[in-house]
Amino acid sequence: MAKFDYIENPHRRYNPLTGEWILVSPHRSKRPWQGQVEKVVEEKRPEYDSQCYLCPTNERVGGEKNPNYEDVYSFQNDFSALLQDTPEGEFSDGDLFKAESESGICKVICFSPNHSLTVPEMKVENIRKVVDLWSKEYKELGDREDIGYVQIFENKGSIMGCSNPHPHGQIWASKLVPLETSKESENQLAYFEKHGRTMLSDYLKSELEKKERILVENNSFVALVPFWAVWPFETMIISKREVSNLLELTDEEKTDLADVYKKLTTMYDNLFEVSFAYSAGLHQAPTDGEEHPEWHLHMHFYPPLLRSASVKKFMVGYEMLGTPQRDITAEGAAKRLRELSKIHYKLR
Amino acid sequence: MAKFDYIENPHRRYNPLTGEWILVSPHRSKRPWQGQVEKVVEEKRPEYDSQCYLCPTNERVGGEKNPNYEDVYSFQNDFSALLQDTPEGEFSDGDLFKAESESGICKVICFSPNHSLTVPEMKVENIRKVVDLWSKEYKELGDREDIGYVQIFENKGSIMGCSNPHPHGQIWASKLVPLETSKESENQLAYFEKHGRTMLSDYLKSELEKKERILVENNSFVALVPFWAVWPFETMIISKREVSNLLELTDEEKTDLADVYKKLTTMYDNLFEVSFAYSAGLHQAPTDGEEHPEWHLHMHFYPPLLRSASVKKFMVGYEMLGTPQRDITAEGAAKRLRELSKIHYKLR
Ligand SMILES: O=P(O)(O)O[C@H]1O[C@H](CO)[C@@H](O)[C@H](O)[C@H]1O
Ligand SMILES: O=P(O)(O)O[C@H]1O[C@H](CO)[C@@H](O)[C@H](O)[C@H]1O
Numbered sequence: 064m065a066k067f068d069y070i071e072n073p074h075r076r077y078n079p080l081t082g083e084w085i086l087v088s089p090h091r092s093k094r095p096w097q098g099q100v101e102k103v104v105e106e107k108r109p110e111y112d113s114q115c116y117l118c119p120t121n122e123r124v125g126g127e128k129n130p131n132y133e134d135v136y137s138f139q140n141d142f143s144a145l146l147q148d149t150p151e152g153e154f155s156d157g158d159l160f161k162a163e164s165e166s167g168i169c170k171v172i173c174f175s176p177n178h179s180l181t182v183p184e185m186k187v188e189n190i191r192k193v194v195d196l197w198s199k200e201y202k203e204l205g206d207r208e209d210i211g212y213v214q215i216f217e218n219k220g221s222i223m224g225c226s227n228p229h230p231h232g233q234i235w236a237s238k239l240v241p242l243e244t245s246k247e248s249e250n251q252l253a254y255f256e257k258h259g260r261t262m263l264s265d266y267l268k269s270e271l272e273k274k275e276r277i278l279v280e281n282n283s284f285v286a287l288v289p290f291w292a293v294w295p296f297e298t299m300i301i302s303k304r305e306v307s308n309l310l311e312l313t314d315e316e317k318t319d320l321a322d323v324y325k326k327l328t329t330m331y332d333n334l335f336e337v338s339f340a341y342s343a344g345l346h347q348a349p350t351d352g353e354e355h356p357e358w359h360l361h362m363h364f365y366p367p368l369l370r371s372a373s374v375k376k377f378m379v380g381y382e383m384l385g386t387p388q389r390d391i392t393a394e395g396a397a398k399r400l401r402e403l404s405k406i407h408y409k410l411r
Numbered sequence: 412m413a414k415f416d417y418i419e420n421p422h423r424r425y426n427p428l429t430g431e432w433i434l435v436s437p438h439r440s441k442r443p444w445q446g447q448v449e450k451v452v453e454e455k456r457p458e459y460d461s462q463c464y465l466c467p468t469n470e471r472v473g474g475e476k477n478p479n480y481e482d483v484y485s486f487q488n489d490f491s492a493l494l495q496d497t498p499e500g501e502f503s504d505g506d507l508f509k510a511e512s513e514s515g516i517c518k519v520i521c522f523s524p525n526h527s528l529t530v531p532e533m534k535v536e537n538i539r540k541v542v543d544l545w546s547k548e549y550k551e552l553g554d555r556e557d558i559g560y561v562q563i564f565e566n567k568g569s570i571m572g573c574s575n576p577h578p579h580g581q582i583w584a585s586k587l588v589p590l591e592t593s594k595e596s597e598n599q600l601a602y603f604e605k606h607g608r609t610m611l612s613d614y615l616k617s618e619l620e621k622k623e624r625i626l627v628e629n630n631s632f633v634a635l636v637p638f639w640a641v642w643p644f645e646t647m648i649i650s651k652r653e654v655s656n657l658l659e660l661t662d663e664e665k666t667d668l669a670d671v672y673k674k675l676t677t678m679y680d681n682l683f684e685v686s687f688a689y690s691a692g693l694h695q696a697p698t699d700g701e702e703h704p705e706w707h708l709h710m711h712f713y714p715p716l717l718r719s720a721s722v723k724k725f726m727v728g729y730e731m732l733g734t735p736q737r738d739i740t741a742e743g744a745a746k747r748l749r750e751l752s753k754i755h756y757k758l759r
Binding site: 065067075076090091094097124145152161162165221226239243269377387390 | 413414415416417420421422423424425427431432433434435436438439441442443444445446447472490491492493494497498499500501502504505506507508509510511512513514515560562564565566569570571572573574575581583585587589590591592602610613614617638690692694711713725727728729731732733734735736738
């Protein structure tokens with residue numbers, strides 16, 4: 064009988080960060096696609112758009128005016144999902160009906176005054192300013208008594224629900240630790256207690272030896288396709304040093320984070336020669352006033368495109384009711400990304 | 412100071428089936444939408460389409476021909492994500508790299524020979540035939556030694572990745588219990604051991620007293636918006652009797668399941684007067700050869716539309732990296748659905 068081979072045979076893989084399994088069907092990428100195709104809108108955008116509520120000097124929906132900012136700029140989200148003045152409290156009725164108040168602060172971060180740019184098209188020195196603003200916000204929000212977690216993220220592309228192409232990200236800072244990071248907290252803590260090292264430092268060491276899922280690295284960071292990736296071209300950026308949050312990064316490391324962010328998103332854009340949609344975000348230590356030596360700073364990228372600029376992976380049906388599933392292997396995805404030109408397709 | 416009120420204030424709710432929390436931002440539904448809008452394609456379809464690989468007598472991609480079936484018809488998926496002949500085995504390297512072989516059988520179930528229909532437009536007696544085929548497949552697949560779980564589901568609508576509008580569903584039957592149902596197994600078992608009743612029988616009793624999230628009921632089933640719903644118009648169908656799978660249903664109960672499936676999907680279509688997209692699926696006892704008195708048969712519906720036929724909820728960014736989030740309350744969604752006409756909009 065043939066031997067099990069995870070490059071060829073359907074299998075499950077374990078995600079040690081969340082403690083959950085995913086399903087991989089390597090053979091299934093051959094299936095023809097007759098379903099929905101996405102619109103590919105690649106219109107050239109102006110550097111300034113008078114209709115854009117994120118461009119400098121424009122008025123936002125609340126009536127406030129953006130300053131004439133020169134690099135980065137953050138402000139409180141005009142449609143915050145979390146509010147500061149929410150009364151504390153709980154509701155419960157037996158074991159089956161439980162609700163509890165949640166409060167927080169939502170902010171928007173403009174990455175550049177230039178409406179036409181995206182991260183891979185920005186200069187490293189300007190992306191570095193985004194990293195600095197993330198750090199500042201993480202510190203200011205995290206220092207507050209009423210904020211236990213600062214979630215920094217970027218939704219890019221209209222197929223990812225992003226309603227404005229101006230380069231920007233968001234922060235949702237909450238009193239309580241969100242679901243995904245609480246899973247990661249639990250599993251990282253168990254690992255740290257067992258081994259005395261962070262899970263991701265051991266993981267990264269192994270990956271750097273194996274090489275097959277590595278995409279790009281610099282002195283301080285590595286971008287790779289995690290062994291347990293579920294989205295077709297899902298990736299992670301992991302810091303080489305055991306740091307639990309942005310504030311522990313040195314000056315050089317902050318620039319290196321900007322550098323790897325640009326290199327990874329350049330690969331993404333080059334894959335289908337289209338501005339590549341994704342949700343990305345930093346995962347770092349909670350700001351609950353405790354030490355978190357178990358936490359290892361990293362950034363996740365969840366991009367939906369699968370076969371081309373217009374065919375995405377749908378996480379529906381079996382994925383919602385059963386197990387998240389992918390059609391290509393992490394190794395195959397890494398190989399494709401790694402072999403792409405390092406120069407952005409628009410500059411060639 | 413104001414009192415916490417879960418109808419007005421941002422809060423978290425607990426899902427006792429999965430053991431996970433979700434975030435609710437009731438005030439946020441007022442936010443204007445400038446993002447992606449979905450194409451609404453409501454073309455009238457013919458009863459028979461010679462290009463459709465699910466219509467009777469047509470050839471499928473593998474070269475096989477569909478019989479001239481008269482009501483329902485099932486066959487093995489030509490692009491199965493799970494295969495029967497996968498060699499057993501495991502791969503591991505420390506705690507951080509773990510993979511294991513997964514095998515199974517994927518089938519497609521045609522709900523009707525009539526290409527133009529959808530569930531809410533079918534007669535109850537014909538939907539009943541779908542329920543009978545589900546039962547037959549659950550028994551046949553579940554009786555196999557190599558199948559531990561039979562996941563029956565329906566993806567409806569192109570925005571849900573459904574590539575063919577012919578009324579149909581799927582079955583992915585696997586050796587191992589999938590992620591979502593293993594969470595539900597664990598939590599239902601803990602509840603059953605503590606209370607001696609199934610979690611959902613107690614839950615349903617409470618909901619029938621409270622009434623505010625109930626949509627429709629008949630003698631054997633109730634459709635409701637669960638307290639912990641995350642998709643805007645997420646619902647569940649729950650059996651009134653403690654039954655762990657389809658095979659325990661009486662003849663009358665099977666017809667009642669067909670009836671409530673039609674009534675619920677009619678409400679859905681009437682909400683925005685459009686054929687309403689969703690992923691739906693049955694959750695029932697694993698077929699691992701054990702008794703599962705803790706398992707309570709139910710069906711989940713996860714529909715993406717939020718504001719109109721063309722604006723959906725994006726589960727991106729914070730939802731992927733933090734906590735699933737909704738903008739309207741379960742109670743508000745239930746009220747809107749409940750107040751709709753019971754007659755399908757196309758028949759009015
Ligand atoms: O098998 P289909 O209908 O082609 O595919 C659809 O349903 C599957 C099961 O939910 C998903 O894995 C696919 O992403 C989706 O496009
Ligand atoms: O705040 P935005 O960009 O309008 O909204 C977008 O990101 C949010 C946070 O990930 C999501 O909850 C919304 O569904 C999405 O459309």
